[in-house]
Amino acid sequence: MKNFANLSQEELEILENSSGGITFDNADKMVENAIGTFSLPLGIATNFKINDKDYLIPMVIEEPSVIAASSKAAKIARIKGGFAVTADESYSIGQIQVLNANSSAISKIKESSKEILKIANSQSNTLSKMGKGAKEVSCREIQTDSGQMLIVELLIDVGDAMGANVTNSMCEAVSPLIEKLTQGKTLLRILSNYSTRRMVSARAVFDKEEVGGEEIVNNIILAYQFAANDVYRAVTHNKGVMNGVIAVANATGQDSRAIEAAANAYAARSGKYRSLTEWSKDQEGNLVGTLELPLSVGIVGGIINVHPIAKICTKILGVSSAKELACVITAAGLAQNFSALRALATEGLQKGHMKLHAQNLASAAGAKKEQIDEIVRKMVQENNISLNRAKELLDQT
Ligand code: NAD
Numbered sequence: 133m134k135n136f137a138n139l140s141q142e143e144l145e146i147l148e149n150s151s152g153g154i155t156f157d158n159a160d161k162m163v164e165n166a167i168g169t170f171s172l173p174l175g176i177a178t179n180f181k182i183n184d185k186d187y188l189i190p191m192v193i194e195e196p197s198v199i200a201a202s203s204k205a206a207k208i209a210r211i212k213g214g215f216a217v218t219a220d221e222s223y224s225i226g227q228i229q230v231l232n233a234n235s236s237a238i239s240k241i242k243e244s245s246k247e248i249l250k251i252a253n254s255q256s257n258t259l260s261k262m263g264k265g266a267k268e269v270s271c272r273e274i275q276t277d278s279g280q281m282l283i284v285e286l287l288i289d290v291g292d293a294m295g296a297n298v299t300n301s302m303c304e305a306v307s308p309l310i311e312k313l314t315q316g317k318t319l320l321r322i323l324s325n326y327s328t329r330r331m332v333s334a335r336a337v338f339d340k341e342e343v344g345g346e347e348i349v350n351n352i353i354l355a356y357q358f359a360a361n362d363v364y365r366a367v368t369h370n371k372g373v374m375n376g377v378i379a380v381a382n383a384t385g386q387d388s389r390a391i392e393a394a395a396n397a398y399a400a401r402s403g404k405y406r407s408l409t410e411w412s413k414d415q416e417g418n419l420v421g422t423l424e425l426p427l428s429v430g431i432v433g434g435i436i437n438v439h440p441i442a443k444i445c446t447k448i449l450g451v452s453s454a455k456e457l458a459c460v461i462t463a464a465g466l467a468q469n470f471s472a473l474r475a476l477a478t479e480g481l482q483k484g485h486m487k488l489h490a491q492n493l494a495s496a497a498g499a500k501k502e503q504i505d506e507i508v509r510k511m512v513q514e515n516n517i518s519l520n521r522a523k524e525l526l527d528q529t
Contacts, residue, residue: 156169198375352477363404429458493518
């Protein structure tokens with residue numbers, strides 16, 4: 133990994149020696165009433181080929197087996213060329229809520245859209261210089277229990293940032309003009325996290341024989357049909373997708389709440405909450421998976437350039453744009469979903485999971501590093517994996 137990602141000695145030391153990368157002083161500047169820091173494991177998923185480029189993918193996650201499962205899925209996907217992923221430009225949507233707008237409000241806003249965009253773009257020299265920034269103004273009326281409201285929306289190309297702050301600044305900056313044009317009162321002025329103008333689509337073909345043969349391919353498709361048609365299953369299915377998505381998002385310093393909120397809304401776009409992935413067979417009987425997500429991520433801004441580990445993880449990934457990062461994150465989500473479905477449709481999750489779970493239990497029971505393997509071995513052999521048993525075995529050592 134050191135050579136693949138060209139990591140310096142200093143970066144390696146940060147990974148190995150710092151307990152999570154930030155000091156208390158850093159934390160104290162990030163949040164209010166800080167009392168400490170909280171670290172999670174960082175691992176690397178291997179074997180990923182995405183749009184013909186090889187990646188080592190950093191994942192921050194506390195759940196055992198996710199990193200191994202992603203790597204295994206990527207290994208199988210590689211046989212048929214890896215993941216093919218496309219991403220939209222990074223358009224963010226800013227919303228301005230207008231109350232008591234007059235009847236000519238929408239036409240006035242349309243007539244003044246150039247002026248509105250000019251004020252919005254005055255908020256970011258960086259984006260303006262890059263030829264990015266606010267591009268369109270649109271209006272929608274919504275009916276509510278408190279009466280009709282006008283929602284003015286800015287479509288903003290935020291380049292390589294998540295773009296939350298710049299979007300919010302632009303919404304606030306244009307609101308005096310919006311009030312003047314509509315004779316109304318603006319209330320909320322904030323980005324929408326439902327980032328449907330930043331869609332990412334991933335596709336991969338999984339070789340029939342490597343998946344385990346025709347019957348397992350068929351069972352995976354049946355498992356997907358369950359998730360596509362039952363909300364109780366769909367939520368768990370999509371949680372598996374998020375295991376991959378959020379682990380990479382965390383490693384690279386993204387706003388994971390924004391990603392999850394958007395993904396869940398998208399899963400329910402038909403009016404019914406469904407699977408985010410789709411699974412089918414190609415003509416040769418190979419398994420084909422797709423994942424489509426609204427995904428708002430950045431390689432600049434937020435904590436991305438502040439958190440030393442997030443910086444190193446972005447370097448390990450070698451991504452040069454927010455779009456490329458979005459492609460990697462979506463591929464990780466699809467890979468993770470494949471592995472979960474394959475395990476569920478064959479031996480069940482627990483076989484792979486429980487050994488790793490047993491390690492956590494042994495550790496929770498107080499076992500030292502050199503005692504853990506033996507306690508795990510005994511619990512697995514006895515098929516009795518529990519905290520009580522781990523404690524008993526520890527007492528016997
Ligand atoms: P940011 O405020 O740090 O802005 C990024 C800035 O980087 C841009 O404004 C631009 O000036 C500069 N920049 C340099 N090179 C760029 C490039 N190539 N492309 C684009 N910009 C470039 O970060 P942000 O992305 O605006 O905001 C992200 C943070 O905002 C996250 O921490 C998030 O949690 C937080 N936030 C989220 C919400 C929400 O999701 N509802 C609301 C408020 C804040």
